[in-house]
Amino acid sequence: MRAVVQRVARGSVTVEGSVRGEVERGLVVLLGVGRGDTDDDAGYLADKVANMRIFEDGQGKMNLSVLDVKGSVLAVSQFTLYGDCRKGRRPGFSGAAPPEEARRLFELFVKELEKYGLKVATGVFREHMTVEIINDGPVTLLLDSKKNF
Known part of the structure; x- marks a missing residue:
């Protein structure tokens, strides 16, 4: 499972x-589900997103999590995070999970975030979406539950 996590002043879908x-102050998470991902991957990334210290404290250091700042999360499913562009000019998506499994794991990721007490908004699975992100910092991080990066 892969995520692009952006600290935002505002985000919408x-x-x-x-x-x-x-969402207002918080995070936008673009989440891709890969073939072979499991419930454990969803739990791992939810824990990482909820507790990652990427908000500034009073001294300007990134020491606070989205939980600490009482922020919220906008989670958007994005299978294109598994686009393979190494060959040719059109990305291949064979590494992405089938839609039914991707939906189940995306919804589990959202539920896991909500267990932390976070307010989580989402896009609409398998629909064309316009995502507005007002990045704060900018702060953008890549996460991978298989720890490939």
Whole structure:
């Protein structure tokens, strides 16, 4: 499972002209589910996202988590994080999980975040979405449950 995590001042996702999820101060997480990912991967990434210290404290050091700052999370499913661009000019997506399994693990990731008491908004699975991200910092991090990076 892979995630692009961005610290944001604001984020929203719109589907067919209607805002479906939005957050103020917090995180936008673009989440890709890969073939072979398990419930453990969802739990690992949820724990990492909830507790990662990427918000500044009073001294300007990144010492606080989204929990500490009482922020929220906008989670958006994004299978393209498994796009393989090493060969040719069109990405291949054979590394992405099948849609049914990806949906189940995405929803589990959201539930795991909610167990921490976080407010979690989401996009709409398998729909075309417009995602607005006002990155704060900017702070953008890559996570991989298999620890490939």
